Amino acid sequence: xxxxxxxxxxxxxxxxxxxxxxxxxxxxxxxxxxxxxxxxxxxxxxxxxxxxxxxxxxxxxxxxxxxxxxxxxxxxxxxxxxxxxxxxxxxxxxxxxxxxxxxxxxxxxxxxxxxxxxxxxxxxxxxxxxxxxxxxxxxxxxxxxxxxxxxxxxxxxxxxxxxxxxxxxxxxxxxxxxxxxxxxxxxxxxxxxxxxxxxxxxxxxxxxxxxxxxxxxxxxxxxxxxxxxxxxxxxxxxxxxxxxxxxxxxxxxxxxxxxxxxxxxxxxxxxxxxxxxxxxxxxxxxxxxxxxxxxxxxxxxxxxxxxxxxxxxxxxxxxxxxxxxxxxxxxxxxxxxxxxxxxxxxxx
Numbered sequence: 001x002x003x004x005x006x007x008x009x010x011x012x013x014x015x016x017x018x019x020x021x022x023x024x025x026x027x028x029x030x031x032x033x034x035x036x037x038x039x040x041x042x043x044x045x046x047x048x049x050x051x052x053x054x055x056x057x058x059x060x061x062x063x064x065x066x067x068x069x070x071x072x073x074x075x076x077x078x079x080x081x082x083x084x085x086x087x088x089x090x091x092x093x094x095x096x097x098x099x100x101x102x103x104x105x106x107x108x109x110x111x112x113x114x115x116x117x118x119x120x121x122x123x124x125x126x127x128x129x130x131x132x133x134x135x136x137x138x139x140x141x142x143x144x145x146x147x148x149x150x151x152x153x154x155x156x157x158x159x160x161x162x163x164x165x166x167x168x169x170x171x172x173x174x175x176x177x178x179x180x181x182x183x184x185x186x187x188x189x190x191x192x193x194x195x196x197x198x199x200x201x202x203x204x205x206x207x208x209x210x211x212x213x214x215x216x217x218x219x220x221x222x223x224x225x226x227x228x229x230x231x232x233x234x235x236x237x238x239x240x241x242x243x244x245x246x247x248x249x250x251x252x253x254x255x256x257x258x259x260x261x262x263x264x265x266x267x268x269x270x271x272x273x274x275x276x277x278x279x280x281x282x283x284x285x286x287x288x289x290x291x292x293x294x295x296x297x298x299x300x301x302x303x304x305x306x307x308x309x310x311x312x313x314x315x316x317x318x319x320x321x322x323x324x325x326x327x328x329x330x331x332x333x334x335x336x337x338x339x340x341x342x343x344x345x346x347x348x
Contacts, residue, residue: 036131036161038332039102039235040095040279040291041210044082044117051081056113060286061248067303071285072243074306076293076321082117085124092121092128094292095282098325099332102131104163104278109139109146110153122157133161144174148181155185163208163278167191172202179203190235194219196226206233208278212289213242213254217268224272236272238265239280239289240324243307247286259312259327266331277335279328291324 047056048065055065058079063070066079080087095103103125108114118134125132134154136147151162167175168191175182182189182203190206191199194215199207207227209215215223215237224234241256254261269277283292288307296317298305310316312323 036101036276037336038100038277038279038328039104039133040100041106041135041163041237041281041284042091042095042103042121043106043281043283044088044114044121045106046080046082046283047113048079048081051083055079056081057286061246063246069285070247072246072288072307073285073290073294073309074297074300075283075285076295083120085120088121088124089127091283091292092124092130094325096128096130098291098328099336100130100279100282100328102133102161103282104133104135104161106137107134107154108137109142110150112139119157122159131161132159133163134159135163136165138166138169142170144170144178148178151182151187151189152184155187160185160187162187162189163192163210164189164204165192165210167202167204168193168195168198172198175202175204190233194223196223196230196232199227200230200232204232206235206275208235209237210278210280212237212239212265212280213252217265220268220272220274224274228273233275234272235276235278236269236274237278237280238262238269240291241288243288244286246304247288250287256309256312258314259323262324262327263331266334270331270335274335277332291328293321293325296321 045057047054048058049055058065058069060070069079077087082088092103103121105118105121106114107118122132136150147164154162188205190208191202191204192208192210193199194207194209196207207223209223217238220236223236227234240259240262242252242254244250245253256262266277279291281287281289281291283290285292294309295306296308296310298308300306309320309323312320313327315323
């Protein structure tokens with residue numbers, strides 16, 4: 001009972017802040033938001049027993065939550081539900097405090113669980129002062145024609161920014177023919193590809209990379225130069241590392257190196273004269289690219305020895321839980337030229 005009372009008292013100030021920011025979000029027009037420079041890919045696909053009647057995504061690839069989950073790290077928030085307004089609101093506040101301007105929400109087509117949760121994510125993001133984009137995933141049966149319908153539908157929810165994952169699975173000529181329809185209402189579309197010429201021919205406004213393994217930081221300068229040469233915006237994707245062994249069985253690992261991987265990718269994105277930086281990811285736990293706070297306990301529920309952020313930028317234990325959000329604030333400030341670029345860090 002003492003624990004419940006403490007939790008309730010801790011949430012009361014949060015609820016007061018939430019009500020205040022929600023009111024502000026309702027009265028402020030979208031144009032009041034600052035221009036987006038930093039965007040983070042966000043996943044609203046998690047579910048748990050208490051909220052959703054089943055664990056969603058936490059148990060993929062043969063895992064058995066809550067002790068055994070499909071991730072190399074264990075969330076500090078526990079196995080949360082993306083349907084929980086308080087969780088979503090806290091996550092959006094995390095991003096805002098980390099200097100992120102935009103939540104790029106993973107979306108798997110009309111009627112999908114991610115679609116059902118999108119209006120609440122939009123409300124929570126706006127309450128925190130974030131813009132919202134949609135990360136258009138390659139759902140079954142996706143075509144250029146269906147994407148035109150999707151963009152029109154999402155515009156009705158107030159979304160104007162779209163990141164299209166794997167667009168070149170579909171013919172460039174089809175994208176070009178749909179350019180006017182896709183851009184109705186002032187929509188902007190970025191293509192996930194390093195082929196800037198193909199993206200330009202398809203009528204896209206910019207390119208991003210998402211995959212931080214295939215598209216390492218050393219490729220950013222060439223990517224942005226090629227994009228700018230054909231009048232496209234460049235939004236390379238930076239990330240802390242990659243480890244999807246438990247999430248999908250992929251044996252490839254890109255180690256975090258106590259934060260040095262993240263620092264290196266940010267430096268190279270800035271040096272490449274990126275127009276915006278996209279972060280892979282806020283909470284893709286299956287692939288180990290998340291910057292969301294992770295538990296410092298290697299055995300939070302027993303069994304598997306989970307990885308932690310311990311050692312990142314010299315931080316340990318509880319002090320390392322939010323290390324990647326804190327570092328994102330630093331680099332987002334550097335990117336906006338509001339703090340001096342420090343070429344030497346403890347991670348490097």
